[in-house]
Amino acid sequence: MGLSFSEIYPEVNARLTFEIENVLFSEKSPYQKIVVMETGQFGRILIIDDFVMLTERDEFVYHEMIVHVPLFVHPQPQNILIIGGGDGGTARECLKHPEVEHIDLVDIDEMVTQACLQYIPSVANQILSKKVKCHFQDGVEYVKHVAQKYDIVIVDSTDPVSVGEGLFSKEFYQDCFKLLNDDGILINQSESPSWQPGEVQRIAGKLKSVFPAVRYYQAHIPTYPSGHWIFGFASKKYDPLKNFRKNHYQHLNLSLKYYNADIHHGAFALPTFTRELIDDA
Numbered sequence: 334m335g336l337s338f339s340e341i342y343p344e345v346n347a348r349l350t351f352e353i354e355n356v357l358f359s360e361k362s363p364y365q366k367i368v369v370m371e372t373g374q375f376g377r378i379l380i381i382d383d384f385v386m387l388t389e390r391d392e393f394v395y396h397e398m399i400v401h402v403p404l405f406v407h408p409q410p411q412n413i414l415i416i417g418g419g420d421g422g423t424a425r426e427c428l429k430h431p432e433v434e435h436i437d438l439v440d441i442d443e444m445v446t447q448a449c450l451q452y453i454p455s456v457a458n459q460i461l462s463k464k465v466k467c468h469f470q471d472g473v474e475y476v477k478h479v480a481q482k483y484d485i486v487i488v489d490s491t492d493p494v495s496v497g498e499g500l501f502s503k504e505f506y507q508d509c510f511k512l513l514n515d516d517g518i519l520i521n522q523s524e525s526p527s528w529q530p531g532e533v534q535r536i537a538g539k540l541k542s543v544f545p546a547v548r549y550y551q552a553h554i555p556t557y558p559s560g561h562w563i564f565g566f567a568s569k570k571y572d573p574l575k576n577f578r579k580n581h582y583q584h585l586n587l588s589l590k591y592y593n594a595d596i597h598h599g600a601f602a603l604p605t606f607t608r609e610l611i612d613d614a
């Protein structure tokens with residue numbers, strides 16, 4: 334067998350191994366180890382600190398679900414704050430909505446963006462849009478000091494370890510709450526209820542202690558731990574199902590590969606063990 338890479342899942346003593354054709358980029362930044370690999374079956378994959386961030390084969394699932402669920406609920410998603418998201422996939426999906434006027438993308442590590450612009454342009458190239466302003470700094474600090482108000486905050490972060498840990502803290506959520514308009518929505522990637530139940534519950538507990546309404550929705554991301562992933566929908570006003578803008582969704586008629594009106598509703602129908610995890614948080 335040739336070159337391979339395995340992501341190790343310590344929570345369940347398991348691993349996912351990819352056969353690798355070529356290592357295109359491998360560097361340590363002041364914050365993380367960043368690697369881009371070429372594979373036969375999954376296209377190019379981005380790995381940070383030995384965790385798979387995205388593969389060209391299934392990144393559309395994650396990016397469509399972290400963006401279109403909130404943007405087809407909020408009536409005027411004009412000003413968006415993306416925390417993390419240095420690969421550009423979340424910005425790419427946001428820019429499919431004509432109402433979006435401005436995106437501030439705050440990623441701690443410029444090397445991630447540079448590597449993705451060079452090696453994974455299918456995901457990254459919309460970062461160069463004039464509607465996107467990149468800030469390469471710690472998101473925890475950015476939300477403490479920014480005066481701008483936002484309609485939607487999307488926390489497209491690494492896992493709650495290392496530099497990503499602060500993005501799962503109560504203080505961070507409180508700061509995000511303050512910079513959201515009165516009808517603002519925060520979305521965060523919230524790990525796997527199947528293989529990281531403790532983490533999911535800790536994150537949910539903190540989010541529920543800050544926002545008046547918190548719901549969770551799920552997606553099937555084959556190259557993420559267990560493939561079963563969830564997102565937090567923390568809202569100051571809107572309900573993700575009652576306020577779903579179905580007519581607008583049909584009017585925009587975006588060509589998407591995962592997200593659609595049924596998935597928008599179905600994703601909030603959680604399995605009992607996941608619902609109990611969150612209800613008990």
Ligand code: SAM
Nearest residue numbers: 417418419440441442445471472490491496497
């Ligand atoms: N979809 C991926 C996932 O769920 O694992 C996340 C992808 S995105 C590449 C994650 C980004 O979060 C990385 O580019 C990383 O640099 C950024 N990040 C980690 N900690 C951060 C922090 N404290 N402030 C801002 N960005 C941060």
